Amino acid sequence: MTDAAETANVHSKKRVPIKEGFLTTPLSDLREAKLQGSRCASCGEVFLGIQHGCQSCGATGMETVVLSNRGKLYSYTVLRNRPPGNYMGPDPFVPFAVGLIELPEGIRVISPLTHCNLDSLHVNMDVELALDRLYEDEEGSEVIAFSFRPE
Amino acid sequence: MREVVIAGVGLHPCGRFGDKPYVDMGREAVAAALKDAGIAWSEVQAAYCARMYLPATSGARILKTLGMTGIPIADVEAACASGAVALSQAYMAIASGFYDVVLAFGVEKMPRGFMDPSAIYEDWQIRMGLAVNPMYWAIAAKRHMADYGATALQMAKVSVKNHKNARTNPYAMYRREVSVEEVLSSRMVCDPITLLMVCAPNEGAAAAIVCSAEFARKHSARPVQVAACVPRTSLYPWFRAPAAYVSARPNPPSVTTRAAREAYEMAGIGPQDLDLVELQDTDACSEIIASEELGLCPVGEGGRLVDEGISEIGGRLPINPSGGLLSNGEPIGASHLRQIAETVWQLRGEAGERQVEGARVGLCHVVGAGGNAAVTILKR
Numbered sequence: 391m392t393d394a395a396e397t398a399n400v401h402s403k404k405r406v407p408i409k410e411g412f413l414t415t416p417l418s419d420l421r422e423a424k425l426q427g428s429r430c431a432s433c434g435e436v437f438l439g440i441q442h443g444c445q446s447c448g449a450t451g452m453e454t455v456v457l458s459n460r461g462k463l464y465s466y467t468v469l470r471n472r473p474p475g476n477y478m479g480p481d482p483f484v485p486f487a488v489g490l491i492e493l494p495e496g497i498r499v500i501s502p503l504t505h506c507n508l509d510s511l512h513v514n515m516d517v518e519l520a521l522d523r524l525y526e527d528e529e530g531s532e533v534i535a536f537s538f539r540p541e
Numbered sequence: 542m543r544e545v546v547i548a549g550v551g552l553h554p555c556g557r558f559g560d561k562p563y564v565d566m567g568r569e570a571v572a573a574a575l576k577d578a579g580i581a582w583s584e585v586q587a588a589y590c591a592r593m594y595l596p597a598t599s600g601a602r603i604l605k606t607l608g609m610t611g612i613p614i615a616d617v618e619a620a621c622a623s624g625a626v627a628l629s630q631a632y633m634a635i636a637s638g639f640y641d642v643v644l645a646f647g648v649e650k651m652p653r654g655f656m657d658p659s660a661i662y663e664d665w666q667i668r669m670g671l672a673v674n675p676m677y678w679a680i681a682a683k684r685h686m687a688d689y690g691a692t693a694l695q696m697a698k699v700s701v702k703n704h705k706n707a708r709t710n711p712y713a714m715y716r717r718e719v720s721v722e723e724v725l726s727s728r729m730v731c732d733p734i735t736l737l738m739v740c741a742p743n744e745g746a747a748a749a750i751v752c753s754a755e756f757a758r759k760h761s762a763r764p765v766q767v768a769a770c771v772p773r774t775s776l777y778p779w780f781r782a783p784a785a786y787v788s789a790r791p792n793p794p795s796v797t798t799r800a801a802r803e804a805y806e807m808a809g810i811g812p813q814d815l816d817l818v819e820l821q822d823t824d825a826c827s828e829i830i831a832s833e834e835l836g837l838c839p840v841g842e843g844g845r846l847v848d849e850g851i852s853e854i855g856g857r858l859p860i861n862p863s864g865g866l867l868s869n870g871e872p873i874g875a876s877h878l879r880q881i882a883e884t885v886w887q888l889r890g891e892a893g894e895r896q897v898e899g900a901r902v903g904l905c906h907v908v909g910a911g912g913n914a915a916v917t918i919l920k921r
């Protein structure tokens with residue numbers, strides 16, 4: 391494990407997910423937390439986070455599912471310019487990769503790729519979930535964001 | 542349903558115009574369209590104004606400068622397909638017999654560079670750095686390369702072609718030819734997409750006077766028929782801004798494919814009947830992918846259209862003879878109606894040096910945020 395991931399695992403401050411419902415709780419040990427989604431009880435389609443209705447078939451019966459922390463890189467790119475607006479990544483900006491990660495549950499999630507060499511990425515490579523502190527919010531809580539890294 | 546025609550079109554150039562008010566830009570395009578149609582403003586019975594980043598009642602604020610005639614004026618917004626929705630509203634009003642003359646116009650005034658991400662994305666996406674439109678195009682391009690062997694060279698050739706076409710388009714933002722080497726060596730935006738492979742969000746205005754064929758016969762010598770105008774939204778899933786995830790199951794036909802199929806059916810013509818296409822080249826690879834989705838070639842062979850010169854002016858099926866979004870930029874509300882104006886001129890034989898010889902049928906296509914897309918087919 392890298393130093394950055396080690397630091398993020400120190401449990402001292404309150405932690406909140408980057409978006410409510412995206413991560414399992416508790417977040418005290420980031421090695422144990424996972425992405426969370428919703429599965430349509432009618433058609434089986436899986437979505438990221440808490441959903442109240444199915445975007446695919448319109449049914450309202452949704453069940454919460456824990457998403458696998460291993461997947462395959464379906465496709466990717468490298469962002470060479472600082473993203474617009476209130477981007478919370480490193481300043482000065484450091485180019486980073488973004489991938490479309492295919493998970494066994496039948497969903498592809500758009501995610502930053504971290505802890506990786508930008509030149510060694512390739513379509514279909516194996517990747518695993520990495521949860522790290524992105525920033526500290528106004529209440530002093532650590533905001534935890536997801537990314538994937540080469541296995 | 543009655544036959545619907547476009548009696549006249551007008552454009553304000555695409556670009557960036559500093560302090561020039563959007564009201565002036567919009568009024569100039571509308572006035573040009575009325576003049577082109579030979580129709581007086583007082584004869585227009587309803588108006589639809591497409592815009593995305595402008596304030597409420599933009600349409601009414603623009604049109605009051607022509608005189609407040611008391612007609613219904615509505616602003617419409619459907620991201621990149623906004624102009625198509627305005628045209629579609631006009632089309633339906635005329636086809637149904639409710640009105641005889643309707644104005645469909647679009648206008649946009651944009652910030653420089655990246656658009657305000659909060660208009661499209663959620664706060665967490667912006668904070669994580671995922672609120673980047675070219676990111677979607679690049680991820681789609683990378684997968685198309687892996688699946689079908691599309692190349693960066695083909696993308697560069699698309700950009701070269703569209704910039705070349707725009708040389709003699711007085712309304713285009715960029716009218717300078719570029720070389721393959723220049724495109725490939727320009728600054729990388731999102732691999733494999735370079736700066737000269739992406740379009741710029743910008744400003745402009747476009748207008749079309751839509752009327753019944755019967756009304757046009759009395760006024761306009763050169764009406765162009767609207768054979769189909771089909772705006773649609775995507776079925777799930779949709780891999781464009783602001784999607785955060787998509788299904789890994791086999792996907793249904795894309796919104797572009799669905800709109801195109803319906804438009805071909807409505808018009809009673811197929812892709813083999815087209816003489817020119819103006820399509821949404823927000824980036825060079827999107828032209829390759831959209832060509833396939835529109836049925837202009839088999840899936841995976843979009844790159845061949847540019848490799849073999851098929852999509853050049855003078856080729857079997859010229860694509861983006863106006864220079865496309867790569868040269869005109871994307872004044873979002875005006876963008877589809879800009880394509881419509883170009884295609885009307887092409888079908889009337891008035892496109893000057895970029896004229897597609899003998900053009901009789903043209904297709905215009907847009908696709909963008911929120912799963913919006915549209916296909917319009919014009920014929921003479």
Ligand SMILES: [Zn+2]
Nearest residue numbers: 430433444447
């Ligand atoms: Zn469902």
